[in-house]
Amino acid sequence: MDASQALADLVEISSQIEFAVLADRDGIVLASTFGNDARAGAIAEEARELLQGAAGPAGEPTQVEVAFHEGCVFVVTDGERLVAAVTGRDPTAGLVFYDLKTCLRLSGEEQPANKATAGARRKRKKDDEPEVVDEA
Amino acid sequence: MKRRLAAILVAIGSLAGAAALWRRRSGARDRVDVYFGDGSMVSFAEGSEEAARLFPVARRILAQARS
Numbered sequence: 001m002d003a004s005q006a007l008a009d010l011v012e013i014s015s016q017i018e019f020a021v022l023a024d025r026d027g028i029v030l031a032s033t034f035g036n037d038a039r040a041g042a043i044a045e046e047a048r049e050l051l052q053g054a055a056g057p058a059g060e061p062t063q064v065e066v067a068f069h070e071g072c073v074f075v076v077t078d079g080e081r082l083v084a085a086v087t088g089r090d091p092t093a094g095l096v097f098y099d100l101k102t103c104l105r106l107s108g109e110e111q112p113a114n115k116a117t118a119g120a121r122r123k124r125k126k127d128d129e130p131e132v133v134d135e136a
Numbered sequence: 137m138k139r140r141l142a143a144i145l146v147a148i149g150s151l152a153g154a155a156a157l158w159r160r161r162s163g164a165r166d167r168v169d170v171y172f173g174d175g176s177m178v179s180f181a182e183g184s185e186e187a188a189r190l191f192p193v194a195r196r197i198l199a200q201a202r203s
Contacts, residue, residue, distance in 0.1 A: 019201040034201075043200050050193045054170045054186070056178065063171035066194035071202075073194040086201040093169070 003030035006107035010083075014099040016092065018071075020085040021047065022107055030081065030107065047075045047084035063100075065093055076100040081107060166191065 001009075007022050011033055021032040023044035032040035050073070054061045066073040074085045074096050083100050168180045168190045180186040 039200055039203070043197050046193050046197045046200070050190060050197070053190050053193060054168070056170070056172070058172040058174055058176055061170045062173045064190075065169040066167075066190060067169070068166050068191075068195070068198065071198055073197045084197065086198060097171075 001106040001109050003107045006103050007031040007033065007083075009106065010085075010099055010103040013102075014096060016087045016096055017085045017099070018087060019043075020083060020100075020103075022081060022083045022103065023047070024081050025077070025079070043084055044082070047082055050075050050084075051077055051082065063097055065097075072096075074100060076104060078104045078108065168194070 003022050007020055010020060011017055019033050021034070021040045021043045022030045023040075024030060025048075027041070027044045027048045029037065029040045029044050032043075034040045034043075050064055050066070051060055054064050060077075062077055064073075064075045069089065071089055072087045072091055072093075074087065074093075076083050076097060078101075081104055083103050085096065085100055087096060166182045166187070168187050169177060170180070171177045180190070182191075
C-alpha cells in the first residue's frame, strides 16, 4: 500500500489521532497529515531524536508514548520506518499503538507487492515465450 | 421521609465519587512510556533524568503539530 494511503486510512480509522507523520529511518518524510512539508520534516526529525534519546540497555525502543496534560505524542518504529502521532489528552494508548503499527505494516507492504507484481510479470513473460521443442 | 434521606445520601455519594475522580484525573503526572522489542517496558515520571531529557523533544513535536 502507498504510504500516503496508509496514513489516510490511519487518520480515518483512529479518531484519537490529530496529526501523524510517516518517515523512513533517515527522517525523510514519506507521508504526513500536514500540508506543510517543512513542519512534517521537523516533526519526523524530532521523532527520530525521541527514539534515540529513549534508547537504553535493551537498544532502541520500538514504541514511545509521552503523555502530557495537554496531549500525547506517540512514536512507533519497525526499524525501517517510523510513524509519529499526536493525540488529545488521555487517549486509549493500546488502540493508538495498534493503529500506528497497522499503518507501518500497511505502508511496508508496498515493496513486497511490487516484487510480487514483478514476479508475476516475469512469469507472464515466460509463459508468452514460445516453447522450444526439441525435434531431434 | 426515608425516601428523601436516601435521595440525599445518593446525591452526596455521587458528588464525593465525582470529586475523587476529578482529583485523580487532574493529578495525573506527565510521563514517558518506552517499549522495547523484547517486550519490556519502562515508564519515566516527571522529575526523572530520562523524562527531563525526553520531555522537551516531545513538547517540540506537540507545539509544531499544533502550531
